[in-house]
Amino acid sequence: MKAIAVRPGTPNSVHERDIPMPSIGTIPDGKGILVKVLKVGVDATDREINDALYGNSPPGDDYLVLGHESFGIVKEVGANVRNIKVGDYVTATVRRPGGSIYDKIGTYDMTSEETYYERGINLLHGYLTEYFVDHEDYVVRVPKGLKNLHVLMEPMSCAAKAIQQAFEAQRRMKVWNPKRAFVLGAGQIGLLSTLNLRLRGIEVFTLARAAGPHLKSSIVEGMEATYVPTSQTPLSELTKQVGKADLIIDATGSSSIAFSAMESLGHNGVLVWTSITGGKVTTSVPSDKINIEWVLGNKLLVGSVNANREHFESGIRDLALGEVMFPNVLPKILTSPVDGLGGYKEMMRLLVEDNSALKVYVNVANE
Numbered sequence: 001m002k003a004i005a006v007r008p009g010t011p012n013s014v015h016e017r018d019i020p021m022p023s024i025g026t027i028p029d030g031k032g033i034l035v036k037v038l039k040v041g042v043d044a045t046d047r048e049i050n051d052a053l054y055g056n057s058p059p060g061d062d063y064l065v066l067g068h069e070s071f072g073i074v075k076e077v078g079a080n081v082r083n084i085k086v087g088d089y090v091t092a093t094v095r096r097p098g099g100s101i102y103d104k105i106g107t108y109d110m111t112s113e114e115t116y117y118e119r120g121i122n123l124l125h126g127y128l129t130e131y132f133v134d135h136e137d138y139v140v141r142v143p144k145g146l147k148n149l150h151v152l153m154e155p156m157s158c159a160a161k162a163i164q165q166a167f168e169a170q171r172r173m174k175v176w177n178p179k180r181a182f183v184l185g186a187g188q189i190g191l192l193s194t195l196n197l198r199l200r201g202i203e204v205f206t207l208a209r210a211a212g213p214h215l216k217s218s219i220v221e222g223m224e225a226t227y228v229p230t231s232q233t234p235l236s237e238l239t240k241q242v243g244k245a246d247l248i249i250d251a252t253g254s255s256s257i258a259f260s261a262m263e264s265l266g267h268n269g270v271l272v273w274t275s276i277t278g279g280k281v282t283t284s285v286p287s288d289k290i291n292i293e294w295v296l297g298n299k300l301l302v303g304s305v306n307a308n309r310e311h312f313e314s315g316i317r318d319l320a321l322g323e324v325m326f327p328n329v330l331p332k333i334l335t336s337p338v339d340g341l342g343g344y345k346e347m348m349r350l351l352v353e354d355n356s357a358l359k360v361y362v363n364v365a366n367e
């Protein structure tokens with residue numbers, strides 16, 4: 001069957017190739033699930049893997065099948081699969097457990113080992129192919145009514161985890177009840193974080209460079225949040241106007257913005273960093289000022305990566321609630337379909353060149 005792969009370490013090596021059809025017989029305990037891939041989303045991670053900034057092949061192979069944002073339909077289940085049946089729409093988690101205590105309790109997104117295993121990213125093949133198999137533990141059911149949001153399940157899980165981590169960490173404050181949040185960046189993680197925070201009733205300011213009206217501003221406003229163009233109102237200016245935030249999510253992909261956000265967080269607040277910055281940028285910050293403000297304000301910085309099953313499930317609930325609270329808003333994120341696996345060059349072109357492509361995804365098959 002067809003797959004889209006790279007040769008890790010070789011820049012711009014994306015190509016189509018033939019790989020063997022997988023079988024549920026390779027999955028232990030009769031818990032295998034065979035999924036026919038319908039759609040796969042791609043993001044900056046896929047672009048940076050193709051730029052050879054990171055990513056590794058599975059041991060014994062010299063290629064890595066790309067794709068970590070999956071959406072498909074179940075075609076076959078093992079004898080002991082209990083909660084998923086043929087015909088269900090599903091997505092799958094990305095990370096697979098290593099050997100740490102965190103991996104052993106199902107929180108593989110929190111592994112303490114340096115080596116992590118991620119389908120389509122590191123040491124495991126991904127989903128940009130015609131079929132995949134996986135263990136029931138990693139396959140998550142998508143309600144039929146959310147079929148139109150297909151590849152948003154994985155990005156939503158990362159946003160849901162980031163915010164869940166903030167709330168979990170803020171139990172240290174006993175009575176923390178955030179009123180105002182800044183979301184930095186209006187890419188998929190920024191927009192989906194905006195959704196999660198709005199569903200919690202928080203006042204949200206979502207920031208991105210260009211002045212509206214445009215697609216991003218209309219999505220933000222459709223979720224009853226405020227869009228702030230930093231070309232007109234930089235974060236420092238917004239902070240002067242409305243005050244510091246109780247919670248900030250950075251999803252800009254810029255480490256210098258991630259650091260500068262430290263100056264806009266209020267007392268007892270939490271800043272969450274979600275960007276994977278594969279480059280080598282260095283930045284200078286007013287470190288004495290930040291240091292004293294952070295100490296005197298008991299502030300907290302949390303890094304958040306990936307997501308486990310629980311975050312997929314809660315993220316899917318967010319999307320379902322989002323669809324009824326803010327009708328016709330979320331599908332607008334899905335801007336840029338590519339036709340078939342054979343469209344992989346166009347897929348990369350959209351990722352690299354097209355600034356208006358909010359979400360690039362491949363229509364692998366229809367069903």
Ligand code: BGC
Binds near residue numbers: 094121154305306
């Ligand atoms: C993926 C995450 C992954 C991270 C680091 C992101 O693009 O969505 O699942 O953990 O990259 O590899």
Ligand code: ZN
Binds near residue numbers: 043045068
């Ligand atoms: Zn991703």
